[in-house]
Amino acid sequence: MEKINYIIKEPSRAINLPSELGFGRYFTNHIFEMDYLPEKGWCNPTIKPFTDMAFHPATMVLHYGQAIFEGIKAFKTINGDAVIFRAETHIERLNNSARRICIPEVDVNFVVDAMRELVSIEKDWIPTNKGEALYIRPFIFGMDPFLGVNPSKTYKFLIILSPVGAYYPRGFVPVKILVQDDYVRAVRKGLGECKTPANYAASLLAAEVAKKKGFDQVLWLDGVEQKYIEEVGTMNIFITFKDEIVTPKLNGSILPGVTRRSVIQILEEWGENINQRMISIDEIVDSYKTGRLVGIFGTGTAAIISSVGMLSYKENDMLINNGKPGELDLRLFEELTSIHYGIKPDTHNWLTYTEKKGIELV
Ligand code: COI
Numbered sequence: 070m071e072k073i074n075y076i077i078k079e080p081s082r083a084i085n086l087p088s089e090l091g092f093g094r095y096f097t098n099h100i101f102e103m104d105y106l107p108e109k110g111w112c113n114p115t116i117k118p119f120t121d122m123a124f125h126p127a128t129m130v131l132h133y134g135q136a137i138f139e140g141i142k143a144f145k146t147i148n149g150d151a152v153i154f155r156a157e158t159h160i161e162r163l164n165n166s167a168r169r170i171c172i173p174e175v176d177v178n179f180v181v182d183a184m185r186e187l188v189s190i191e192k193d194w195i196p197t198n199k200g201e202a203l204y205i206r207p208f209i210f211g212m213d214p215f216l217g218v219n220p221s222k223t224y225k226f227l228i229i230l231s232p233v234g235a236y237y238p239r240g241f242v243p244v245k246i247l248v249q250d251d252y253v254r255a256v257r258k259g260l261g262e263c264k265t266p267a268n269y270a271a272s273l274l275a276a277e278v279a280k281k282k283g284f285d286q287v288l289w290l291d292g293v294e295q296k297y298i299e300e301v302g303t304m305n306i307f308i309t310f311k312d313e314i315v316t317p318k319l320n321g322s323i324l325p326g327v328t329r330r331s332v333i334q335i336l337e338e339w340g341e342n343i344n345q346r347m348i349s350i351d352e353i354v355d356s357y358k359t360g361r362l363v364g365i366f367g368t369g370t371a372a373i374i375s376s377v378g379m380l381s382y383k384e385n386d387m388l389i390n391n392g393k394p395g396e397l398d399l400r401l402f403e404e405l406t407s408i409h410y411g412i413k414p415d416t417h418n419w420l421t422y423t424e425k426k427g428i429e430l431v
Pocket of ligand 1: 370
């Protein structure tokens with residue numbers, strides 16, 4: 070791969086950011102960009118000032134949605150280091166998504182280095198309050214100006230950064246979730262496990278309907294029988310029963326969350342009885358009625374850990390843990406954020422340290 074070209078125009082620092090950052094509203098001063106050309110492969114890697122971009126109206130992604138993305142977080146540790154959480158794992162997942170929709174794969178080490186450089190240049194944008202982070206959004210999309218339906222021959226890869234607060238505006242207040250059986254998000258052998266915009270487009274109408282009814286999110290059922298729970302769209306889901314903790318087994322239509330994977334590992338290390346298996350919505354309703362259901366929480370890069378305070382399915386409004394955050398959820402949130410902020414040692418090697426390289430301004 071070529072060396073990164075740097076066009077750094079201004080000192081990078083966050084100014085006038087409100088205390089409530091919300092999610093994905095503000096962007097840092099620089100982006101990473103590279104192109105894919107059939108004759109050169111991935112080329113022209115550049116870190117440059119953030120600006121609007123102009124596109125040909127026939128740009129393929131705008132018509133057929135050939136795009137993939139990742140969501141990653143950088144944190145500032147209590148020692149002042151800028152660290153990225155599970156950088157490689159995310160870029161490996163980006164490549165899995167790439168293969169599924171005919172996008173050329175990237176070099177994982179090169180992209181992790183590019184991300185490191187960008188985060189290190191924008192280090193002063195990393196917010197430091199607990200629950201806050203610098204959200205990293207790498208994405209790739211088809212660039213050919215062409216209306217035929219086939220994979221694009223040229224692509225653009227961008228990384229943008231956004232200082233964020235908690236994904237849910239009410240902070241660690243448990244969310245209300247509606248189990249969706251009018252629509253499906255994904256089917257097995259479809260795109261469900263791929264981080265591609267189509268899955269998010271598929272979720273919009275159901276999420277709007279749920280919001281109008283006072284819910285924060287939708288829990289999707291499987292696309293075949295609408296019997297088994299799958300995921301929330303922005304989070305994977307975990308159910309705490311008295312005798313086991315369960316998360317739906319990956320079946321091709323569920324996104325393999327990086328936070329999901331981390332939480333499973335932590336729970337195993339804590340000696341909990343954590344199982345990945347199919348869970349029917351009927352099992353959840355029955356266990357609610359018999360008192361076997363103790364809690365429900367979601368995991369995701371954006372949400373980290375989010376307790377579910379209410380789960381509604383048909384005529385069953387299930388108030389979970391009296392609408393309060395579960396003990397296990399809080400413990401997991403504490404554990405993950407302690408690793409993020411360097412409060413606890415990174416025994417799993419999940420953090421990638423970035424290092425300021427003293428790049429000259431031009
Ligand atoms: C993430 O957690 O990074 C996600 O992908 C959710 C995002 C679409 C808001």
